[in-house]
Amino acid sequence: MRRVLSSAPAAEMIGAAVAEKAAVRALSARAVSTAAAVATEEGGGISMKTKVPGPVGLRLMEQHGPQGASGGAISLFCDYRASDGCYLVDADGNRMLDMFSQIASLPLGYNHPSLLAAQADPLLATYSTSRCAIGLMPPMELPELLDETFLKIAPAGLSRVQTMLCGSSANENVFKAAMFAYRAKQRAKAGRGPTDFTRDELESCMVNQSPGCANDLSILSFRGGFHGRTMAALTCTHSKPVHKLDAPAFDWPTADFPALQYPLEHHAAENAAEEARCVDGARAIFEARLAEGRPVVGFVLEPTLRREDGEFDAAFIVDEVQTGVMASGHMWAHQAAWGLPEAPDFVVFSKKALLGGYYFKEAFQPPQGRHVQRRSDTDPASHWPGPSLTAGYRIFNTWMGDMTKLLLFRAVLEAAEREGLQARAVSTGAALMRTLEAARERHPRAVRNLRGAGxxxxxDCETPEMRDELAAALRNNGVLVGTNGSQSIRFRPALIFGDEHVDEFEGVFAATLRQLAL
Amino acid sequence: MRRVLSSAPAAEMIGAAVAEKAAVRALSARAVSTAAAVATEEGGGISMKTKVPGPVGLRLMEQHGPQGASGGAISLFCDYRASDGCYLVDADGNRMLDMFSQIASLPLGYNHPSLLAAQADPLLATYSTSRCAIGLMPPMELPELLDETFLKIAPAGLSRVQTMLCGSSANENVFKAAMFAYRAKQRAKAGRGPTDFTRDELESCMVNQSPGCANDLSILSFRGGFHGRTMAALTCTHSKPVHKLDAPAFDWPTADFPALQYPLEHHAAENAAEEARCVDGARAIFEARLAEGRPVVGFVLEPTLRREDGEFDAAFIVDEVQTGVMASGHMWAHQAAWGLPEAPDFVVFSKKALLGGYYFKEAFQPPQGRHVQRRSDTDPASHWPGPSLTAGYRIFNTWMGDMTKLLLFRAVLEAAEREGLQARAVSTGAALMRTLEAARERHPRAVRNLRGAGxxxxxDCETPEMRDELAAALRNNGVLVGTNGSQSIRFRPALIFGDEHVDEFEGVFAATLRQLAL
Structure with a gap:
């Protein structure tokens, strides 16, 4: 197999190609969107009473601060009971249009009637008050619930799913599964079964050393990517130094990510050269590590770079924690961004999926068999504590997810279908993009490098200071947006975000840009 | 500060000392327990219809298998709606006395009325359907809810708490916080502020290298311990090879854990020598790594070994994921097992706490300040992507817990107080211990090395095979127990487990031992 890394537009930059298609479809989709019943009867639009945070919020921050529990990043305290639809109400009663949706993790906004109805299901009460260890003693409804949720929307070519609790734990387990599969293949080449562990492996792993631990294997990741904060996930994260400083990392390689220029069609030659440079860089890493006897066994990225074919025996891991579940206008963003000849090996989800987890190809099912090797008791000198060795439980933890989230996610998918939310993401996205394009014409310093799908x-703003100023002013004027990177403004509205919300945003955005004289 | 590692009885072996005190108090406590109203009206006792798993369970396993989602460890499918109190009903309608409680993670058994009532709280419905990023935009009720839950039961000397989702993510973040604090102290010695990062640190961390990454620092853990499955937590886990094989680990050290003999009072001299050997071993590791310029900055253990005083500048991390929240007869097991002169630096919880998290001392609060250093845009050659650097967000992720679990945990604590469940853990534990001591007299091969608290x-059984046989026969006879290590049977009943349940277990246990002729 030849495997070539090639590139495509970046994270929220899935790109002009997709965005343009979306724009073409916009008018018809807008009609669909308008026709679809809006289930959420929102209690009015933006309504601001104080600066944000106001006096109540500031008092709560003071009260809460010494208790910890926050990591030092609290932005504002909110009144979630008073929030509805796309409007978040803070502790001071300020009602804001929320275009960031709890870091992109609210599929249906606040207090959606369909979710409140699902919440009242007695089965959910049982799941919530009798929480099970899903991997050990799942509820009898689990197969059906997976059919009705994650398996129903599985990316083409991926028929298996593993639930976890969050995106980080999903990525950590994907990295493990990729290494397990690689090691099994290595053993097969040596004529050994996938779990025919040697004595040396069994003993060395117990003190964190090779060959038992896979300290010679690695996962390649890309500059600018974000894949979580637990230590292996953090090793693959390269978005900001503050995430990584003073924390340990594995000696895993980092490749350059194409710095594309937008609009793509105005920079075709430069972008192609940049992509080629990055593909060559990644290939050089694969080759160098292979030559050093410490192969890269997987590479992880948000829907950005793609593999067309494989010259390296590495798992292709697509992290759709932020991009998955319809926000791109497609169920999974990689399906839109890439014309892949075959499915990736893993697709990771969380956030709008309400719990973490991943799809995987059958080849990455950890080898089964409960009692593969049982060490005799005749060698008491060995360090590892017991003779019992099971090959199950290799991807395992106590909870392995949360059944309540699975029930709620079924309600999300039903509401999305009933209300046409995937089409709405296309049409609303196109409307929002037009609004921003118009603003870019009038305010070229404040709005640049505009990109997106759905x-x-x-x-980007011209400077980090301008970005911070703009985000703060928007908040005081009743619009919540995300900030990321050095100078970007990020939109991650809920799937129920509609044209009426775009219109409201448009007014506030124009006024704010004028107010700041940007 | 001198700091000496000394040892005390092991995980579920918190020990004879505590267990004996418990036995002394048993009669009076039993009276308390009987007097306390049992809120759960259970629908009868053990009732077996088939072998376990029965035909329905086997069919579900067949149906579910190819879908993954299980890690290959499913033991049985259950009917959680039909389960109540300490009785788990499986898919075939077998009603079993559950003494393992979903890997020790059910505080009040199944469908407890107090939890069902809490589940019906409209605020819980809002938290569930409008899930917030707790670390960024917490609900206005958070400070009060923390006061009424985790801060109310904080171990002495620990006044700060950080919620997470699970035990693994809690441990991963504790390790980070320990490293952040150590690095801050190192910087202070060099006359730098805690977040005065150097250019070299800022750049090297982005490619996973020192000095930016803390690849020279480590956390010491002990043989036999279990602290989770994400990669840093897994590095500290040393219970079974199957957890660690083919997964990567940090080059962190592992110390011997005292292999104590029970009953403790019959083996005082041997145990003292064994403890001294392990303390010396751990000290040698601290000294060796310090001499190599790669210091151990923390050590993690279940309530087992203890630090009396500190000669090494290392954080003392107590993992109470399995032992915390009253099951030991104390709110936190380390309080009972150790007469510590001062509190540990971190106490980690999960399982019966319904969500993961940790207590920590103020000295381990990550340095605050949103914009500590801003790199100018004048050096485009640098690799790290942006000039914006915040020192907040160092302990952070999207969800940082789940507000619904906090509401439910408040109901757990209220029910525990109303029903006297902490006292019940003492009295029931003593009754269970007496039952097992009697069985040990009659079946010395099947019941040995008996230990516990609460x-x-x-x-232990005499052999791994005997253990497996006994656990399987108990299950078919209607009693669920846990198995761990090579040949142990483990009891982790819910806090509502009472004397009537011990009586029922006693009958089944005696019959099963006779049936197997053990």
Whole structure:
């Protein structure tokens, strides 16, 4: 197999190609969107009473601060009971249009009637008050619930799913599964079964050393990517130094990510050269590590770079934690961004999926068999504590997810179908993009490098200071947006975000840009 | 500061000392327990219809298998709606006395009325359907809810708490916080502020290298311990090879854990020598790594070994994921097992706490300040992507817990107080211990090395095969127990487990031992 890394537009930059297609479809989709019943009867639009945070919020921050529990990043305290639809109400009663949706993790906004109805299901009460260890003693409804949720929307070519609790734990387990599969293949080449562990492996792993531990294997990741904060996930994260400083990392390689220029069609030659440079860089890493006898066994990215074919025996891991579940206008963003000849090996989800987890190809099912090797008791000198060795439980933890989230996610998918939310992400995204394009014409310093697909949209300000000023002013004027990177504004509205919300945003955005004289 | 590692009885072996005190108090406590109203009206006792798993369970396993989602460890499918109190009903309608409680993670058994009532709280419905990023935009009720839950039961000397989702993510973040604090102290010695990062640190961390990454620092852990499955937590886990094989580990050290003999009072001299050997071993590791310029900055253990005083500048991390929240007869097991002169630096919880998290001392609060250093844009050659650097967000992720679990945990604590469940853990544990001691007299091959505190009790069988046979026969006879290590049977009943349940277990246990002729 030849495997070539090639590139495509970046994270929220899935790109002009997709965005343009979306724009073409916009008018018809807009009609669909308008026709679809809006289930959420929102209690009015933006309504601001104080600066944000106001006096109540500031008092709560003071009260809460010494208790910890926050990591030092609290932005504002909120009144979630008073929030509805796309409007977040803070502790001071300020009602804001929320275009960031709890870091892109609210599929249906606040207090959606369909979710409240699902919440009242007695089965959910049982799941919540009798929480099970899903991997050990799952509820009898689990197979059916997976059919009705994650398996129903599985990316083409991926028929298996593993639930976890969050995106980080999903990525950590994907990295493990990729290494297990690689090691099994290595053993097969040596004529050994996938779990025919040697004595040396069994003993060395117990003190964190090779060959038992896979300290010679690695996962390649890309500059600018974010894959979580637990230590292996953090090793693959390269978005900001503050995430990584003073924390340990594995000696895993980092490749350059194409710094594309937008609009793509105005920079075709430069972008192609940049992509080729990055593909060559990644290939050089694969080759160098292989030559050193410490192969790269997987590579992880948000829907950005792609593999067309494989010259390296490495698992292709697509992290759709932020991009998955319809926000791109497609169920999974990689399906839109890439014309892949075959499915990736893993697709990771969380956030709008309500719990973490991943799809995987059958080849990455950890080898089964409960009692593969039982060490006799005749060698008491060995360090590892017991003779019992099971090959199950290799991807395992106590909870392995949360059944309540699975029930709620079924309600999300039903509401999305009933209300046409995937089409709405296309049409609303196109409307938001037009609004931002118009603003870019009038305010070229404040709005640059505009990119997106569906409602996953971002732009840069000229400077970090301008970005911070703009985000703060928007908040005081009743619009919440995300900030990321050095100078980007990020939009991650809920799937129920509609044209009426775009219109409201448009007014506030224009006024704020004028107010700041940007 | 001198700091000496000394040892005390092991995990579920918190020990004879505590267990004996418990036994002394048993009669009076039993009276308390009987007097306390039992809120759960259970629908009868054990009732077996088939072998376990029965035909329905086997069919579900067949149906579910190819879908993954299980890690290959499913033991049985259950009907959680039909389960109540301490009785788990499987898919075939077998009603079993559950003494393992979903890997020790059910505080009040199944469908407890107090939890069902809490589940019906409209605020819980809002938290569930409008899930917030707790670390960024917490609900206005958070400070009060923390006061009424985790801060109310904080171990002495620990006034700060950080919620997470699970035990693994809690441990991963504790390790980070320990490293952040150590690095801050190092910087202070060099006359730098805690977040005065150097250019070299800022750049090297982005490619996973020192000095930016803390690749020279480590956390010491002990043989036999279990602290989770994400990669840093897994590095500290040393219970079974199958957890660690083919997964990467940090080059962190592993110390011997005292292999104590029970009953403790019969083996005082041997145990003292064994403890001294392990303390010396751990000290040698601290000294060796310090001499190599790669210091151990923390050590993690279940309530087992203790630090009396500190000669090494290392954080003392107590993992109470399995032992915390009253099961030991104390709110936190380390309080009972150790007469510590001062609190540990971190106490980690999960399982019966319904969500993961940790207590920590103020000295381990990550340095605050949103914009500590801003790199100018004048050096485009640098690799790290942006000039914006915040020192907040160092302990952070999207969800940082789940507000619904906090509401439910408040109901757990209220029910525990109303029903006297902490006292019940003492009295029930003593009754269970007496039952097992009697069985040990009659079946010395099947029941040996009996140890425990509260209802956290375990014993060994003579061989792994005998253990497996006994656990399977108990299950078919209607009693679920846990198995761990090579040949242990582990009891982890819910806090509502009472004397009537011990009586029922006693009958089944005696019959099963006779049936197997053990």
């Amino acid at each position: 409602t996953i949209i971002a732009f | 209802t956290i009790i375990a014993f």
